[in-house]
Amino acid sequence: MTGTLVLAGTPIGDIADAPPRLAAELAAADVVAAEDTRRLRRLTQALGVTPKGRVVSYFEGNEAARTPELVEELLGGARVLLVTDAGMPSVSDPGYRLVAACVEKDVRVTAVPGPSAVLTALALSGLPVDRFCFEGFLPRKAGERLSRLREVAEERRTLVYFEAPHRLDDTLAAMATVFGEERRAAVCRELTKTYEEVKRGPLGELAAWAAEGVRGEITVVVEGAPERGAQDVSAEELVRRVRVREEAGERRKEAIAAVAVEAGLPKREVFDAVVAAKNAGVQRSL
Numbered sequence: 001m002t003g004t005l006v007l008a009g010t011p012i013g014d015i016a017d018a019p020p021r022l023a024a025e026l027a028a029a030d031v032v033a034a035e036d037t038r039r040l041r042r043l044t045q046a047l048g049v050t051p052k053g054r055v056v057s058y059f060e061g062n063e064a065a066r067t068p069e070l071v072e073e074l075l076g077g078a079r080v081l082l083v084t085d086a087g088m089p090s091v092s093d094p095g096y097r098l099v100a101a102c103v104e105k106d107v108r109v110t111a112v113p114g115p116s117a118v119l120t121a122l123a124l125s126g127l128p129v130d131r132f133c134f135e136g137f138l139p140r141k142a143g144e145r146l147s148r149l150r151e152v153a154e155e156r157r158t159l160v161y162f163e164a165p166h167r168l169d170d171t172l173a174a175m176a177t178v179f180g181e182e183r184r185a186a187v188c189r190e191l192t193k194t195y196e197e198v199k200r201g202p203l204g205e206l207a208a209w210a211a212e213g214v215r216g217e218i219t220v221v222v223e224g225a226p227e228r229g230a231q232d233v234s235a236e237e238l239v240r241r242v243r244v245r246e247e248a249g250e251r252r253k254e255a256i257a258a259v260a261v262e263a264g265l266p267k268r269e270v271f272d273a274v275v276a277a278k279n280a281g282v283q284r285s286l
Contacts, residue, residue, distance in 0.1 A: 002107050003030070003078040005070075007095060009114015012086040012217075013192030015046045021112045023049045029081035031073050033058035033066070035094055039085050058082065058094055067097045074107045086217075087117055092136045092162055117191055118160050121219035124198050125158075125186035128224070132158040138171055145171065149178040150248055154262065156224040163218045172207035175222060178244060179203060180237065184223040190216040233263045235273040242274055 006025055011017040026032060026044055030053040034040035037057050044051060058066055070080055082089045082098065088111070089095030102109050118134050135152065138145045138161060152159060163171050168187070175185070181204030189197045195216065199206060203222070238259055245255035256274060260267040 001077055002105075003074040003076065003080065004108045004110060005074055005098065005102050006079065006081045006110055006112060007089045007099070008081055008083045008112040009088045009116070010043060010083050010086055011192070012115045012117045012120070013190065013196075015043075017115045017192060018043075018047060019112050019114045022114065023047045025081050025112055026051050026083075028079065029053045030078040031056060031070065031080045033070060033080060033082045033098075035059045035084040035089075040083060043083075053079075053081075058098075060094060063094045063097055067101050070098055071101050071105060071107070074102060075105060086115075088114060091116070091118065091134075115192065117162070117188075117217070117219050120191050121186070121188035121198075121221050122158065122160055124188055124191075125221035126200055127158050127184060127186060127221055129158065131156075131224075132160060134160045137162050137164075138174075140167065142170065142174070145174050146178060147248070149174055150244070153178050154225045156227065158224050159222040161220040161222070163220055165214050165216060165218055168214050168218055168220075169207060169210040171220070172203060172210050175220075176203040176207050179222065179225070180240075181205075181207075183225075186221045187214070188219040188221065189214065191219065233265070235276065238263065238265075238270050238273045239277045242270065 006029070008022055008025055009019060010022065026047070027049050029051065032040065032051050032053055032055045034055060034057060036059065037055055040055065056066065074080055082095055084093035084095065087093065090099055099109055122129050122132055133155065138148055182202045185201070185203050185206055187199045187206055187210070199209060241259045241262065242252065242255045245258060246252060250258070252274070256270045257267055260270045263270070
């Protein structure tokens, strides 16, 4: 008889948020696979529990190599508990490979539900929550980051991202460039911890705020794009959208046509705005 893989959610900040089943599963598992064994030790001490099973590391660096070992344990009947540093395993954390391997081998997979930074930030953001998509971490390189954001520029669902504090200002500035400075967003910092903070406002304002420096674990929630159709879009915004597309490699004619479709406006109106901006720039340089 095969064993069971248990994905266990762990607190994202406040240890009191630990699900009641977590301590019992930690005590009973034959193998505990942890993203960081030192953090696991602190967690078990806080919960007052001692794992009876073998503790092994399972993180990004050894995930591919250790997955077959854990699958063998499971096929032999072991109960394997997977915990990551915070939140639910496999959601921007190690776990997907192991779950996929278990599914392939017909090994039972279950979960101990726990806290989620994604859902907590979404609920606190004040933005629409009926439909959303989780985008994880954006690429570190500026060009790749802009490309990824352009892929979802017209996404109407609320967007949720994780970000490192030292990259937050660049990320918010890139979002303001691609989505528009007036697009609403919320920066959720240190959720459930002592210095929890939720900063809400237009992306342009949040980018300026973040430029002063922000600390802690960050989740960013961004309002989805407005419905297509005739929109009240200023000439300056039309020109900005065309420039963003040109910088991404589109020819001006193609960029104007795409922006016209986005805004629900005649191509001629967007073309005239671009020409007027160009002429204004020439006049200022004289």
